[in-house]
Amino acid sequence: MAEPLTDARSTGGQRVRRLGARIGWPLTRRIGGAVFVLWAVATLTFFAVRLIPGDPAQAILGGPGSQTSPEALAAVRAEYGLDQPVIVQYLAQLGRLATGDLGRSYALNMDVGPLVLSQLGGTLLLAVLALTVAWILALGLATWSTGRGRVARRIGSGLEIVAAALPHFWLATTLIVVASVWWGILPPISTADARGLVLPVLTLAIPLAGFLGQVMRESLTTALESPFVLSARARGEGERGVLWRHALRHAALPAIGLSGWAFGSLISGAVVVETVFARPGLGRTLLNAVTVRDVPVVIGVVMVVALAYILMTILSDLASRLADPRPTTSTAGGAQ
Amino acid sequence: MSELEITAAASARPGDQDDQQDGRPGSPSSGPRARPSVVEIAAGLLALFLLVAAIAPRLLAPGDPLAIDPLSAFGAPSWSHWFGTDESGRDIYTRVIDGARDSLVIGVSATLIGLGLGAVLGTVAGTLGTAVDFTVNRFLEVLFAFPGLLLALLFILVFGPGAGSAIVAVGLSTAPGYARIIRAQLLRVRSSAFVEAATVQGLGRGRILARHILPNTLAPLLVLGTLGVGQAIVWAAALSYLGLGAQPPAAEWGAMLAAGRTYITSAWWMSFFPGLFIVLTAVCATALGRAIERRMRHA
Numbered sequence: 068m069a070e071p072l073t074d075a076r077s078t079g080g081q082r083v084r085r086l087g088a089r090i091g092w093p094l095t096r097r098i099g100g101a102v103f104v105l106w107a108v109a110t111l112t113f114f115a116v117r118l119i120p121g122d123p124a125q126a127i128l129g130g131p132g133s134q135t136s137p138e139a140l141a142a143v144r145a146e147y148g149l150d151q152p153v154i155v156q157y158l159a160q161l162g163r164l165a166t167g168d169l170g171r172s173y174a175l176n177m178d179v180g181p182l183v184l185s186q187l188g189g190t191l192l193l194a195v196l197a198l199t200v201a202w203i204l205a206l207g208l209a210t211w212s213t214g215r216g217r218v219a220r221r222i223g224s225g226l227e228i229v230a231a232a233l234p235h236f237w238l239a240t241t242l243i244v245v246a247s248v249w250w251g252i253l254p255p256i257s258t259a260d261a262r263g264l265v266l267p268v269l270t271l272a273i274p275l276a277g278f279l280g281q282v283m284r285e286s287l288t289t290a291l292e293s294p295f296v297l298s299a300r301a302r303g304e305g306e307r308g309v310l311w312r313h314a315l316r317h318a319a320l321p322a323i324g325l326s327g328w329a330f331g332s333l334i335s336g337a338v339v340v341e342t343v344f345a346r347p348g349l350g351r352t353l354l355n356a357v358t359v360r361d362v363p364v365v366i367g368v369v370m371v372v373a374l375a376y377i378l379m380t381i382l383s384d385l386a387s388r389l390a391d392p393r394p395t396t397s398t399a400g401g402a403q
Numbered sequence: 404m405s406e407l408e409i410t411a412a413a414s415a416r417p418g419d420q421d422d423q424q425d426g427r428p429g430s431p432s433s434g435p436r437a438r439p440s441v442v443e444i445a446a447g448l449l450a451l452f453l454l455v456a457a458i459a460p461r462l463l464a465p466g467d468p469l470a471i472d473p474l475s476a477f478g479a480p481s482w483s484h485w486f487g488t489d490e491s492g493r494d495i496y497t498r499v500i501d502g503a504r505d506s507l508v509i510g511v512s513a514t515l516i517g518l519g520l521g522a523v524l525g526t527v528a529g530t531l532g533t534a535v536d537f538t539v540n541r542f543l544e545v546l547f548a549f550p551g552l553l554l555a556l557l558f559i560l561v562f563g564p565g566a567g568s569a570i571v572a573v574g575l576s577t578a579p580g581y582a583r584i585i586r587a588q589l590l591r592v593r594s595s596a597f598v599e600a601a602t603v604q605g606l607g608r609g610r611i612l613a614r615h616i617l618p619n620t621l622a623p624l625l626v627l628g629t630l631g632v633g634q635a636i637v638w639a640a641a642l643s644y645l646g647l648g649a650q651p652p653a654a655e656w657g658a659m660l661a662a663g664r665t666y667i668t669s670a671w672w673m674s675f676f677p678g679l680f681i682v683l684t685a686v687c688a689t690a691l692g693r694a695i696e697r698r699m700r701h702a
Contacts (some may be wrong), residue, residue, distance in 0.1 A: 100544070107545040118561045225442075232685035234637045236644040236660060237678030244671040255668075331550025338552060339641055343664075353553075354645055357560045365560050373548040 096199040097384065101377045106147045108373045109164050113157055119360070124149055126360060127173045147171075169367035171372070174359050179367035183349065187371065190348040194333040196264065197271035198326065204276035205322070207281045210310060213291065224284060230277030235336045239343040256345040271336050275329055277352045279322045287318035316390060323387040327380030334372050439694070446690035453684060456503035457601070466494050468501040468654055478672045487672035489663070495676050501676065502654035506684070509570055509648075509655065510636035518628050521581025522621065527580070529589030529620075530612060530693025539582070546579040552638065559647050566655070569648035573638045581627060588622045626696040633688030640681050656681050 082291060124143040128135045144150045148159055163170060170180035205227075212223025247255035254263050290296065291314050299313050337350035349368055356364035439447070456463050472492030478485045486495035528539035555572035562568050588631065593616055601611050640657025642648035644664075649655035656677040663673030679694065 092592070102539065104548050105547050107541070108548050108667060111545060112557065167485070178516050226690055229682070229686055232633060232682050232689060233635070234641060234678065234685075236641055236657075236683055237674070237681060238679065240592050240664065240667055240671075240674045248668050248671070323565025328550070331547075335553055338556070339645065342645060353556060357647065360560060362560070365557065369549065369553060369557060370683060372550070372553060376548055376550050 093388070094381070094385065097381045101381065104377055105370070105373060106161070109161060109366075109370060112369055115162055116362050116366065119362070123362070126362070134320035140287060141250075164370065165294070168281035169370065170363035172356075172364050174356070174361040175364070177265055179363050182352065183363065183367050183371050186347060186349045186352045189346065190334065190337050190341070190350060191375075193264070193267055193271065193348065194330060196268045197275065197333055197336075198329060201270055201329070202322075204272060205280035205283055205285075206315075206319075208276070208280050209287055210315070212282065213287050213310075218344035224281070227277045227280040227284070230273050232279065233274045233277070233378070235270055235274065235339040238344060239266070239340060241358075242270060242358055243343075244267050263344075263346075267340050267346060270340050270343075271333055273332065274336075277399055279325065279329065282325060283318050283322045287314055287320050290314040293317075320387050320391060323383055323390055326383040326386070327376065330379040330383075331376045334375070368371070442568065442634065442690055443694045446687045446694070448682060449687045450691060453503050453687070454509065456500045457507045458504075460497075460504065464494075464497040464500040466497040468493065468498045470494075478667070479670075480672055486676040487670065489670070489673050490666060495659075495672060499656070499676050499680050500519075502656050502659060503585055503680070505566070505649060505655040506617060506636055506657075506681070507632075509566060509573075509639045510632045510684075512570045513573035513577070513635040513639055514573060514628050514631045517577035517631065518519045518581050518624055520574065520578035521583075522585055524578065524582035525585030525589060526617070526620070529586045529593070530616075536586075539586075543579045543582055549576070552576065552641065553641060555638065556647070556702045559642070564642075564647040565649075566643075566649040566653070569639050569642045573635050576638070577631060577635060581631070584627060585624070587618060588623055589616065592616050592619045595619075600698065622699065623696075626692050626699065628692075628693055629688055630692035633685030633692075636684055636688075637681060 120349070124139070124140045125135060127143050127147065128139060141150075148156055151159070160170075166181060169183060171178050172182060175182065182280040208223050208226060212219040235391055243255045243266065246253040255266075256263070274340055291309070294316055299309050304312070329364065334350065337348055338354050339350070340346070341348040342354055349372070353365065353368040355361070444607070452463070461469075462687050464660075470493065472488070474492065475484070475488050476490055477494040478484050478488040478492070484494050484496065485513075486499060488494055489498070524539055524543070528543075530538045548556065555569075555574040557567050558572040558575055562571075565624065598611060598615055636656075638647055638656070643650075643657030644653055644661045646661065649658045659677040660674045660681075663677070666673055
């Protein structure tokens with residue numbers, strides 16, 4: 068999928084230059100933008116958290132109900148730097164974040180960085196698997212139901228709309244009832260082995276496949292009606308070749324561009340899925356932290372998710388630039 | 404993130420292809436007075452049913468949603484209890500019908516908040532010049548870095564859980580998407596031929612904005628809103644399910660589902676039916692939104 072269709076006779080030098088125009092400058096700009104967004108996310112969360120009513124020192128010592136002496140409160144304030152002016156706290160926070168220090172959890176008595184890192188792997192595995200399965204499902208349904216007449220198209224698009232409307236929590240409980248309680252073939256809670264991953268991955272993948280499929284079908288239909296497909300047919304390309312070699316690449320573009328967004332929605336879906344399947348991960352950590360108002364953990368998770376999300380959007384942006392079969396027209400700024 | 408993604412995410416319209424292809428010129432389905440399709444009629448009826456349930460639940464379910472009957476607790480779906488009964492013998496069907504009001508009110512209010520904020524941000528970005536546009540766009544980019552429920556969770560962290568929080572939280576999380584779409588629409592309208600014509604005729608900037616650009620930009624809000632209500636209900640229910648939105652005694656669908664979670668191995672109907680209504684409402688909103696969109700485009 069990597070090299071542009073028009074490149075058949077171009078020299079290596081041209082190819083590199085073209086690749087540079089497609090990726091180099093946009094990439095630099097995107098990285099600059101990413102740093103800005105991360106800074107803004109950190110700033111926004113820092114000041115949003117200041118709006119929480121109540122004394123943070125009290126929260127650290129076990130919430131409003133706990134008996135705390137003024138000395139203990141003062142000690143905690145000094146330890147966490149809460150006695151400093153807001154601007155000092157803000158700059159200190161930015162400095163810590165820049166060095167990768169996410170602070171210390173109020174509730175769990177451990178540093179947020181290692182906590183988040185230990186939970187990140189499971190969630191990433193879940194998200195990547197779900198994204199893959201969603202792509203396979205969406206591609207399968209779109210290619211099956213396109214060019215097969217009205218009934219197939221209706222069925223395909225109906226399935227996609229329903230799939231996209233399925234809430235994770237309901238799909239998860241329904242899958243548990245059917246696959247675990249009635250059939251007894253899969254565990255209802257997510258165990259460490261592969262069998263325990265099936266239901267959580269399906270729960271995340273099916274609604275996402277609905278979204279991706281809707282986008283893919285629309286662009287696939289447009290692509291199949293465009294002149295380049297006609298000319299491919301005229302050259303004697305079979306239906307299968309037209310679909311796989313020519314149309315799909317165009318059809319996949321918007322869906323590839325959506326992958327960054329999809330990844331973000333997967334992470335937020337992980338909050339629900341990890342809770343339902345009692346699976347350790349970033350989402351469940353975040354939910355627990357929100358429930359007990361463990362501010363540093365929430366900020367830590369939010370920062371990590373924002374970073375992962377930004378990286379994914381950059382990657383999906385690059386991927387759609389690479390997969391775009393249309394030749395780039397200008398040297399700078401890319402096809403957009 | 405490019406414009407493309409958001410617009411594609413929010414307004415993917417696979418149904419349109421069908422209608423463009425099926426609607427032969429001169430056939431009844433191609434004009435603005437198109438005969439509604441079976442799906443549209445079904446969605447309309449469902450919407451009507453949900454509205455009646457929200458306004459006058461006793462018409463559809465005469466029983467008392469809080470009437471407990473310990474002897475018939477955990478009853479499977481039957482003729483006397485269509486959707487079964489819960490742990491205190493309350494009728495699930497009655498409770499689901501009763502929950503329509505809360506769920507719809509939460510979904511509609513959240514959508515209104517999201518659309519309102521989105522419309523203001525999008526219009527400000529699209530009309531007040533490039534500097535403002537740039538600033539608003541960066542701001543939106545930052546909000547987009549809190550994907551899905553994350554912004555809502557952050558909001559709930561600050562303002563505490565509850566139905567009110569959930570409404571505002573969901574509204575806030577959906578606002579950036581709306582703002583992008585509205586801004587893109589505004590730019591499209593601004594560069595269209597009729598605006599050019601108005602400029603050539605010598606109309607003032609404010610007049611063009613108020614009489615020509617804004618009405619044409621904000622018309623799609625109806626479609627966006629209808630499509631969005633389904634998503635807002637799903638998100639609000641997710642928050643209730645996680646224990647951060649409407650709290651269990653309420654018959655809100657997400658809260659009911661959460662209450663049924665404990666008994667999932669023995670009484671699947673407790674969580675299945677409230678969830679089914681969430682799905683039906685979301686599908687219904689999508690179908691209606693598309694139907695309105697199609698008619699507006701042809702009109």
